[in-house]
Amino acid sequence: MTPNQIRNLQRQLNCMGYGPLDVDGRYGPLTRAAHTAAAEDKDGSDTPYKRPRTHVIQATDWPVNSEQDIGAFYGPAGGPDSTAGKVILPIPFVIAWNTEQTVSRFSCHIKVQAPMTGIFNDAIQHYGEAEFRRLRLHYFGGCFNNRAIRGGTRKSTHARGIAVDLDPANNRLRWGRDRATFARPEYVPFWNIVEKYGATSLGRAANFDWMHFQFADQT
Numbered sequence: 001m002t003p004n005q006i007r008n009l010q011r012q013l014n015c016m017g018y019g020p021l022d023v024d025g026r027y028g029p030l031t032r033a034a035h036t037a038a039a040e041d042k043d044g045s046d047t048p049y050k051r052p053r054t055h056v057i058q059a060t061d062w063p064v065n066s067e068q069d070i071g072a073f074y075g076p077a078g079g080p081d082s083t084a085g086k087v088i089l090p091i092p093f094v095i096a097w098n099t100e101q102t103v104s105r106f107s108c109h110i111k112v113q114a115p116m117t118g119i120f121n122d123a124i125q126h127y128g129e130a131e132f133r134r135l136r137l138h139y140f141g142g143c144f145n146n147r148a149i150r151g152g153t154r155k156s157t158h159a160r161g162i163a164v165d166l167d168p169a170n171n172r173l174r175w176g177r178d179r180a181t182f183a184r185p186e187y188v189p190f191w192n193i194v195e196k197y198g199a200t201s202l203g204r205a206a207n208f209d210w211m212h213f214q215f216a217d218q219t
Contacts, residue, residue: 001027003025003026004025006025006026006027006031007023007024007025007090009031009035010022010023010024010025010031010088021034021088022088022104022105023088023089023090023091062198062199062200062215062216062217063216063217064216064217065157065200065214065216065217067154067155069216070155070157070160070162070216073111074109074111074160074162075160077146077155077159077160078146078159078160079160081109081110081111081160081161082108082109082144082146082159082160082161083107083108083109083144083161084107084109084110085107085108085109085110085111085112085113085116085161086105086106086107086108086113087105087106087107087108087113087116087117087120087143088104088105088117089103089104089105089106089120090120090121090124091124091129091132091133091138092104092138093106093138093139093140094138094139094140095140096139096140096141096142096165096166096167096168096169097141099139103140106140106143106144107143107144107161108143108144108161108162108164109144109160109161109162109215111162111215112161112162112215115197115198115199115215116164116197116215118197119193119194119197119199122193122196123137123189123190123193126189126190126193127189127190135186135187135190136166136167136170136181137166137167137190139166139167139168139169140164140165140166141164141165141166141167141168141211142158142164142165143158143161143163143164143165144158144159144160144161145158145159146158146159147159150173157214157215157216162214162215162216163212163213163214163215163216164212164213164214165211165212166182166211167181167182167211168211170182171203171209171210171211172211173208173209173211174208174209175208175210176207176208177203177207180203180210180211181210182203182210182211183203183207183210191203191204194213198215199213199214199215200213200214200215200216200217201213202214
């Protein structure tokens with residue numbers, strides 16, 4: 001297999017729940033073991049490989065954005081499940097607050113690991129790496145952060161690792177469609193992918209905080 005074919009295989013294995021694997025184009029021991037597990041698991045058996053069963057949860061499965069509903073579904077803010085999921089990124093992402101550094105993975109809530117991974121893999125496949133970078137969709141503004149919402153006391157969805165911010169410099173909290181770059185037509189396919197996996201864009205839902213999408217319905 002070519003490096004590109006191996007990277008595509010690694011992305012597919014991650015989405016299927018046989019990861020997490022680095023999408024590096026190398027058919028190393030971890031990739032080989034995951035590939036073998038997938039080939040031998042045709043009957044749905046977990047023997048001899050133990051792995052979590054993952055699937056894309058539909059939008060109707062996510063709670064309403066209230067502390068009570070989110071707590072019942074995801075557990076306590078800052079709890080162990082909030083960082084138990086690991087999203088392996090298809091390309092290195094730039095850290096938005098320190099653009100000289102990149103990240104190849106990040107932690108999220110275990111319940112959103114599969115759809116979160118699927119969003120970025122599908123977006124890269126749709127746009128291609130060069131266009132994805134040109135659109136600054138790889139500027140990572142953070143996922144887990146055990147804090148309250150800005151200007152309030154209720155916990156942010158970031159406190160449970162179920163939200164992601166992208167390119168905050170060009171999509172600030174109070175900016176609407178007239179200023180936020182993510183409101184432009186070229187980003188519509190990305191938001192369609194986000195919504196396909198059941199997440200909510202606050203920009204599309206409420207015309208503010210266009211940097212942010214979350215796995216909870218906006219009230």
